[in-house]
Amino acid sequence: MVAAVAGALCVVATPRERFWAFGLYLVLLACVWVLARIPPGWLAKRALIELPFVVLALVFPFVAGGPTVDVLGLQLSEHGLLSGWNILVKGTLGVLISLTLAATTMPGELIIGLQRLKVPTMVVTIATLMLRYLDVIAAEARRMRIARICRGHDPRFLWQVGATARGIGTLFIRSYERGERVHLAMVSRGWNGAMPDQGRAAGSATWLVGLIPTALAAVVLGIAL
Known part of the structure; x- marks a missing residue:
């Protein structure tokens, strides 16, 4: 959960003009998918929830003002293109990060994680x-x-x-x-207002392995800034 939130923050903080950085984020996610054996079809079906934001991103180049550029014979707003790209790429990566967390963590483990993180x-x-x-x-x-x-x-x-x-x-x-x-x-039955602590706390090795993708994303963000 910490890795997912930190990774999403890295994506959001990346300037929209750093196109190569978003490509590297996607490569990092793909590596996680391969290691976790997450089927691409499982991700693709659930990523359809993003469709309203995709439509919004496609509308921006046509309705935004400012200087225009010619794209396939269409006069599109330069600011609208960048804004649409910003929404599309960050929204897509955010959804994919959330789906990766959902595919690799059981609901019960999410609850225990929230409890351990002092929510x-x-x-x-x-x-x-x-x-x-x-x-x-x-x-x-x-x-x-x-x-x-x-x-x-x-x-x-x-x-x-x-x-x-x-x-x-x-x-x-x-x-x-x-x-x-x-x-x-x-x-x-003795309910005292707090869920009982379950399971075993993650060790330092687990934290280290789990945060490797986020650490690499932070490096990409540092270079992009």
């Missing part, structure tokens, strides 16, 4: 319960949807959107009531 206890507790009960709430939503369909509800019709909205409200109330019951059960 506020309330934030750790909320994240833990969210991960624990996300599948439960999703299963409850599926059961409610099946029940509605069995009673003649067809979500494809616009005039039935009211039933869908009421179903979402019911799901919220059920989730809230479930949370109250879970909290009471935790208190009755």
